[in-house]
Amino acid sequence: MSAITIEGLVKEYSTTTAVRDFDLKIKRGEVFGFLGPNGAGKSTIIDLLLGFREPTDGEISILGHNPEDSPYTVRKHIGVLPDNYSLYDHLTGREHVEYATQIGEFDIKPKSILERVGLEGEGDQRAKGYSKGMRQRLALGIALVGNPEILILDEPTTGIDPNGVQEFQAIINQESNNGTTVFFSSHSLEQVQAVCDRIGIIDAGELLTVSKIDELRKSLNRDSTLVLTVDTVPDNHGLLDLNHVNNVSETDTTLRIDCTDPSAKSSVINCVETAGATVTDINVENASLADLFEKVTNGGYRE
Structure with a gap:
């Protein structure tokens, strides 16, 4: 009971x-x-x-x-x-x-x-x-x-x-x-x-x-964000074509890649380097409950 x-x-x-x-x-x-x-x-x-x-x-x-x-x-x-x-x-x-x-x-x-x-x-x-x-x-x-x-x-x-x-x-x-x-x-x-x-x-x-x-x-396709610092962001990096990558944002020297599986890390780095960039720093940010709460309440999410 x-x-x-x-x-x-x-x-x-x-x-x-x-x-x-x-x-x-x-x-x-x-x-x-x-x-x-x-x-x-x-x-x-x-x-x-x-x-x-x-x-x-x-x-x-x-x-x-x-x-x-x-x-x-x-x-x-x-x-x-x-x-x-x-x-x-x-x-x-x-x-x-x-x-x-x-x-x-x-x-x-x-x-x-x-x-x-x-x-x-x-x-x-x-x-x-x-x-x-x-x-x-x-x-x-x-x-x-x-x-x-x-x-x-x-x-x-x-x-x-x-x-x-x-x-x-x-x-x-x-x-x-x-x-x-x-x-x-x-x-x-x-x-x-x-x-x-x-x-x-x-x-x-x-x-x-x-x-x-x-x-x-996992249900919101948001497990962690991989933050890459690079010498320059390549024009055609192709990150969104990778499995387990569902969003990419960028500045002049930073790429933020939302991943749904930790195993995507190596393929993301390889993809960026193949596109011609040099990765100088790597950081992983797990999605906080605040991030998930905002997505559920503001994104029209329903189970």
């Missing part, structure tokens, strides 16, 4: 359709990255998963439960770190966790939660003195109270410095290793790329693609 199953999901409002024909399955223990521009429908999907909104059509299953029919059962299995969370500045980190355990009637020691999010040494400090990264980790700790099987994280690393981001990513990886399913909604493409097993890209309420990043590169 999948952790999350969505079939034919539609959410309509009086004048707009926020989600249309949305299908998705997320495996147990998977870290799933959910990406999309502002207003794409990411927050609506999260609200539907949590039972905060009712779908117009379609089905949602969370560990075999429908959030519309059994919202409280579903929420017992889910820990949530919302985008707009707030803390009580006058309470300590430990008191926040204690309060969460009391509200949820969970039998768990606050110390163990603070240790899981790296705040065991700061648990008796008031939240007012916490850095942004520490506040974010405390909020994650509160989401972990009750040992949820699914974590839903909405923009979890916004405003955190690079060290804080790395600490947060390490926690996510550890929770995933322990079997927790993570639904990671974010604008930060680099951070999604660092921790996620697969990604889904949504735009205008439609799920455009679900894929591993490497597979998405």
Whole structure:
């Protein structure tokens, strides 16, 4: 059984359709990255998963439960770190966790939660003195109270410095290793790329693609870019006639060749040298998730 199953999901409002024909399955223990521009429908999907909104059509299953029919059962299995969370500045980190355990009637020691999010040494400090990264980790700790099987994280690393981001990513990886399913909604493409097993890209309420990043590169014919510095760019290099080359751009002394297979490197260099140029430098740039995201959302890509 999948952790999350969505079939034919539609959410309509009086004048707009926020989600249309949305299908998705997320495996147990998977870290799933959910990406999309502002207003794409990411927050609506999260609200539907949590039972905060009712779908117009379609089905949602969370560990075999429908959030519309059994919202409280579903929420017992889910820990949530919302985008707009707030803390009580006058309470300590430990008191926040204690309060969460009391509200949820969970039998768990606050110390163990603070240790899981790296705040065991700061648990008796008031939240007012916490850095942004520490506040974010405390909020994650509160989401972990009750040992949820699914974590839903909405923009979890916004405003955190690079060290804080790395600490947060390490926690996510550890929770995933322990079997927790993570639904990671974010604008930060680099951070999604660092921790996620697969990604889904949504735009205008439609799920455009679900894929591993490497597979998405191949499906978009964009694996890497070979950058050649030459003494002069030959007029008739013939690079586009080669297998696994799908785009070439050039300046006076540089050729940028988009390749779909690393094995094309030697044939590209041979082709350029045969055309009369001398290659003085070679660099390989792998397509980043940002490149792929731009191509999917701006290029009309549909699976």
